Amino acid sequence: MNRRSSPERRQTPGVVSREALPISSTRGAERSIVVLATFPDSERSAEDELGELSALTQSSGAVVVASVQQNRPSPDGAYFIGRGKTAELGEVCARTQAEVVVFGHDLSPAQGRNLERELKVRVIDRTQLIMDLFASRAQTHQARLQVELAQLQYLLPRLRRMWTHLDRFRGGVGLRGPGETQLESDRRSIRRRIDELKERLRLVERQHELHRSARVGRFQVGLIGYTNAGKSTLFNGLTGSGVLTEDRPFSTLDTRTKTWKLPNGPSVLLSDTIGFVHRLPHHLIASFHATLAEAVEADLLLHVVDGSSRDVALRIQSVVDVLRAIGAEDRPRLLVFNKIDRVQDRVLLGAGGSDSVLISAHTGAGLELLQQRVVQLWRRSLTPVRLRIPAAEVGLLSQMRCAAELSEPDFDGQFFRTDGLVPSEWLGILRRFVLDPADGVNGRPGLLPRRPDPITER
Numbered sequence: 001m002n003r004r005s006s007p008e009r010r011q012t013p014g015v016v017s018r019e020a021l022p023i024s025s026t027r028g029a030e031r032s033i034v035v036l037a038t039f040p041d042s043e044r045s046a047e048d049e050l051g052e053l054s055a056l057t058q059s060s061g062a063v064v065v066a067s068v069q070q071n072r073p074s075p076d077g078a079y080f081i082g083r084g085k086t087a088e089l090g091e092v093c094a095r096t097q098a099e100v101v102v103f104g105h106d107l108s109p110a111q112g113r114n115l116e117r118e119l120k121v122r123v124i125d126r127t128q129l130i131m132d133l134f135a136s137r138a139q140t141h142q143a144r145l146q147v148e149l150a151q152l153q154y155l156l157p158r159l160r161r162m163w164t165h166l167d168r169f170r171g172g173v174g175l176r177g178p179g180e181t182q183l184e185s186d187r188r189s190i191r192r193r194i195d196e197l198k199e200r201l202r203l204v205e206r207q208h209e210l211h212r213s214a215r216v217g218r219f220q221v222g223l224i225g226y227t228n229a230g231k232s233t234l235f236n237g238l239t240g241s242g243v244l245t246e247d248r249p250f251s252t253l254d255t256r257t258k259t260w261k262l263p264n265g266p267s268v269l270l271s272d273t274i275g276f277v278h279r280l281p282h283h284l285i286a287s288f289h290a291t292l293a294e295a296v297e298a299d300l301l302l303h304v305v306d307g308s309s310r311d312v313a314l315r316i317q318s319v320v321d322v323l324r325a326i327g328a329e330d331r332p333r334l335l336v337f338n339k340i341d342r343v344q345d346r347v348l349l350g351a352g353g354s355d356s357v358l359i360s361a362h363t364g365a366g367l368e369l370l371q372q373r374v375v376q377l378w379r380r381s382l383t384p385v386r387l388r389i390p391a392a393e394v395g396l397l398s399q400m401r402c403a404a405e406l407s408e409p410d411f412d413g414q415f416f417r418t419d420g421l422v423p424s425e426w427l428g429i430l431r432r433f434v435l436d437p438a439d440g441v442n443g444r445p446g447l448l449p450r451r452p453d454p455i456t457e458r
Contacts, residue, residue: 031063032063032098033067036068036104038070050067056277077111101121131283146288147284150283219403223304225304227277235272266401285325307342336370339361340360340365357369387419388416388433389416396429400420404426
């Protein structure tokens, strides 16, 4: 839309304002301004940061009517962007009739309070925005508990700037002592609620541990990656599921696990986990520990990367940082560069060699190679054995077929003899049936030399 320049409108040095939509087209959605301060040690370009911040804001249901960016040597203690720039931001708020200002950084309680007083609009920071997104996406009981816990932990030190107290968390008659202020009452109520949520989530985590213990011996693969990298689309393509896929951040929060039948391989368990983001709030990492435990327990992590993004390296590192925070940094990982149908030069993406695969979950390109690589990595995790199983224990053979690779058994009327590759978790169960490869009769314990991998040999 062409706009006629106005003599009253002035461009202030150091602040870039982009008015995006006319007022009439934003009815029903909160009008927001996104604000970013760039410092000398900033890891990303201002354009990439503003783009992601705008996408997160729009995904929350607001309309971005302007963006403001400022270069600073360091944050201002009172306003983060300084008193003068705060006054200029106030003019942008008045001109665009904004209702909320979203900062791309975390603000201290004092900074948030000062900004709201000066701008006369609601001010939220990056952590609040992401937690609001999580709250709007939470579908299951567990996800809602996790989001509420993160929100309350974030809110507790910031109660002073709340315009209204939290009635739904207040206690009953007799809980407030003599002379206790409303602020202190709210703090006590929130702390009690935090303790309650932590206990309920501990119960949920114990239930998850029981479910995971039932999967022992099954090869488990977890999909991880930056938000909107295409994990859910890949999950649907590999398992035939109907998980919600949308071109926006944090489409789903709940971990889903389905059976994935690999060609010339086993049926493995594939889990689609929540997406990560640069500087994911630590409150959310702690609260979603039960959900992220799927990544900690996985035998293999498929790290899905949006190959078409301009800051691929930083997005990869952001995911690695979260893995380190949850204790999953050392899990076996395979880089899966997705969306290659949007990439012109794929040479740089393939620099990872055998530790990476190029695919397009949308078109299906590269999925066959991905499955071959997973089969190869699955075989590497197994132990070769020679077994002699009594006819009375034949049920073991059928149980192992979903998690092991066995040759056609030879039955002599009393025993089934077979060679195969089995998960290490099965060795304890099979110990009395394992034969020394030099003696297939007496049953002396022993393991077979590892067979060459046909994919590697090719």
